[in-house]
Amino acid sequence: xxxxxxxxxxxxxxxxxxxxxxxxxxxxxxxxxxxxxxxxxxxxxxxxxxxxxxxxxxxxxxxxxxxxxxxxxxxxxxxxxxxxxxxxxxxxxxxxxxxxxxxxxxxxxxxxxxxxxxxxxxxxxxxxxxxxxxxxxxxxxxxxxxxxxxxxxxxxxxxxxxxxxxxxxxxxxxxxxxxxxxxxxxxxxxxxxxxxxxxxxxxxxxxxxxxxxxxxxxxxx
Amino acid sequence: xxxxxxxxxxxxxxxxxxxxxxxxxxxxxxxxxxxxxxxxxxxxxxxxxxxxxxxxxxxxxxxxxxxxxxxxxxxxxxxxxxxxxxxxxxxxxxxxxxxxxxxxxxxxxxxxxxxxxxxxxxxxxxxxxxxxxxxxxxxxxxxxxxxxxxxxxxxxxxxxxxxxxxxxxxxxxxxxxxxxxxxxxxxxxxxxxxxxxxxxxxxxxxxxxxxxxxxxxxxxx
Numbered sequence: 119x120x121x122x123x124x125x126x127x128x129x130x131x132x133x134x135x136x137x138x139x140x141x142x143x144x145x146x147x148x149x150x151x152x153x154x155x156x157x158x159x160x161x162x163x164x165x166x167x168x169x170x171x172x173x174x175x176x177x178x179x180x181x182x183x184x185x186x187x188x189x190x191x192x193x194x195x196x197x198x199x200x201x202x203x204x205x206x207x208x209x210x211x212x213x214x215x216x217x218x219x220x221x222x223x224x225x226x227x228x229x230x231x232x233x234x235x236x237x238x239x240x241x242x243x244x245x246x247x248x249x250x251x252x253x254x255x256x257x258x259x260x261x262x263x264x265x266x267x268x269x270x271x272x273x274x275x276x277x278x279x280x281x282x283x284x285x286x287x288x289x290x291x292x293x294x295x296x297x298x299x300x301x302x303x304x305x306x307x308x309x310x311x312x313x314x315x316x317x318x319x320x321x322x323x324x325x326x327x328x329x330x331x332x333x334x335x336x337x338x339x
Numbered sequence: 340x341x342x343x344x345x346x347x348x349x350x351x352x353x354x355x356x357x358x359x360x361x362x363x364x365x366x367x368x369x370x371x372x373x374x375x376x377x378x379x380x381x382x383x384x385x386x387x388x389x390x391x392x393x394x395x396x397x398x399x400x401x402x403x404x405x406x407x408x409x410x411x412x413x414x415x416x417x418x419x420x421x422x423x424x425x426x427x428x429x430x431x432x433x434x435x436x437x438x439x440x441x442x443x444x445x446x447x448x449x450x451x452x453x454x455x456x457x458x459x460x461x462x463x464x465x466x467x468x469x470x471x472x473x474x475x476x477x478x479x480x481x482x483x484x485x486x487x488x489x490x491x492x493x494x495x496x497x498x499x500x501x502x503x504x505x506x507x508x509x510x511x512x513x514x515x516x517x518x519x520x521x522x523x524x525x526x527x528x529x530x531x532x533x534x535x536x537x538x539x540x541x542x543x544x545x546x547x548x549x550x551x552x553x554x555x556x557x558x559x560x
Binding site for chain 1: 385396402403406407411430441442444446459468469486
């Protein structure tokens with residue numbers, strides 16, 4: 119498999135973690151977003167939205183969108199499932215992943231920040247405020263959701279979660295850890311999010327997460 | 340099942356279509372977003388991000404995030420699958436759904452437009468331009484992706500798609516149709532998107548899509 123990726127892309131980072139957790143070897147193909155390589159025909163002719171990451175399968179299919187790629191990896195490779203075995207647990211984990219991928223990240227990625235500055239002419243301070251607002255409010259919502267899920271497990275007689283839901287990291291952590299890394303890079307206040315930050319710290323101590331980290335990427339600068 | 344929904348919420352509309360396609364009866368519980376009912380404790384104490392829709396299962400579990408809810412419905416009810424049977428087709432359909440749910444809708448929902456106006460003090464014209472930019476560029480990307488997928492089917496000897504991928508509507512159409520409805524409400528130019536618009540028109544001729552339409556909702560105004 120070939121992963122078209124950029125070291126600092128949060129969505130690419132998610133898939134790198136998933137590949138590492140599942141122990142799947144892959145070829146790392148850097149696409150330099152800041153230089154606009156994703157918009158060049160060599161890449162954009164294969165990917166409708168010209169975003170990273172994309173996964174090129176061994177039989178030549180191009181797969182796009184990080185969560186769809188992770189689902190594909192999970193369906194085609196049994197090792198280290200990224201989703202629980204039961205439908206209820208799967209719904210909860212997917213929802214956590216989507217709280218990051220649909221509510222936080224889309225508002226804070228590079229092209230949106232560029233639009234704010236170049237089209238809406240907002241100040242640097244307002245741009246930073248925008249980033250912090252969506253990151254902070256989204257992570258607070260994530261923390262509340264973890265509390266609700268912890269209470270649900272307790273009420274249902276399930277053991278307390280070690281990670282977001284259950285005792286192994288999966289799709290929720292693949293999304294959460296890159297988002298927190300990003301928030302830290304933008305100096306967002308992460309106080310008062312103890313449950314979530316404990317999960318992130320536990321993940322970051324694991325080799326799979328360390329190997330997928332932007333600083334460990336061949337194209338890291 | 341109980342669906343907490345708002346007639347005009349695009350994410351709620353997705354799940355209403357999914358429920359109708361699968362022929363599942365449900366109780367319609369309106370949450371009036373403009374009046375702020377989603378933030379009141381009666382709702383927000385069950386849903387970490389206080390967004391709609393949420394699905395309350397018959398055994399009392401609250402499920403959040405529209406795509407996670409649709410996956411849950413698909414895993415627990417076999418009638419009218421929302422995803423293809425094969426991993427590759429599933430990856431393509433999920434990616435199309437996510438092109439709407441992760442790249443267009445998050446930028447254009449009510450709370451984001453409110454932030455633009457109240458916090459960033461952008462003009463009405465700039466707000467409309469923002470909406471049109473993300474809707475139009477996202478739908479153009481969707482159109483390009485459909486062309487790539489059509490070419491992939493042709494190369495692989497598969498019959499041409501009648502809908503986005505294959506011959507039945509599923510999760511991709513559940514996301515696409517509400518997004519186009521929204522774009523039309525904001526008077527976004529939809530010229531030059533023939534493949535996508537043909538799918539939308541085909542869907543809108545089906546009773547399942549008509550019953551889920553905002554104008555057919557009990558709380559429609």
